[in-house]
Amino acid sequence: MTSIWLRDETSRSRRSPQLTVGRIVTAAVGLLDEEGTDGLTMRKLAQRLEVTSTALYWHVRTKDDVLDLAVDEVFGEVVIPPVSPDWTADVRALLHGWRATMLIHPWAPALIGRPMLGPNVLARTEFLQAGLVRGGLSGERLAVTTRLLANYVIGAAVTEATWRRSPGGEARRHVTASPTTYPTLIDSGHLDESRWPEDVLFARGLDALLAL
DSSP states (O other): OOOGGSOOOTOOOSSSSSSSSHHHHHHHHHHHHHGGGGGGHHHHHHHHHOHEEEEEETSSSHHHHHHHHHHHHHHHHHHHOOOOOOOOHHHHHHHHHHHHHHSSSSSGGTTTTTTOOOOOHHHHHHHHHHHHHHTTHHHHHHHHHHHHHHHHHHHHHHHHHHTTOOTHHHHHHHHTTTTOOHHHHHHHHHHOOTOOOOHHHHHHHHHHHEEE
């Protein structure tokens, strides 16, 4: 089915003035924060809104529509910083904010592969590319760098969200339990949060990408 962002939804009839798309999205984000994507069903969403499932379908056609709207909604929480003379500082501020928001909503990073055409997503992508253009990037290099930075933030957020659900130190202990098998990983401090905090690794990785 065509993405909600590519359909004309303005002509749908019998919409209730009490039940708006905004209310549906707010409730969906709350449910996703509590139960993740597997816990989001149209039935549960209707119950949270105290309406029938049928009432929902006059506003959104499918669960996919709800997910697309919810992802764009949380992107609206990513603060677009004021433009400064330092384009790299602007890009870093945006991407640090993006990562932080994805970690607040740990279900969101895994959905970024969906059509990213909502107004909040596009506004932040516009700011990112405008910053890179100010840094002298254009053409293929601009496209590649945009993709690298976006994938870096998404990958970092997915990984961190996953590790945060694991018991503290368990992954590191799994590595250090096999010193003859993983000597390099042990020596480098792989998965050792006390040695390499995630905030530090993310910032250094971002520095490396912007220096390319």
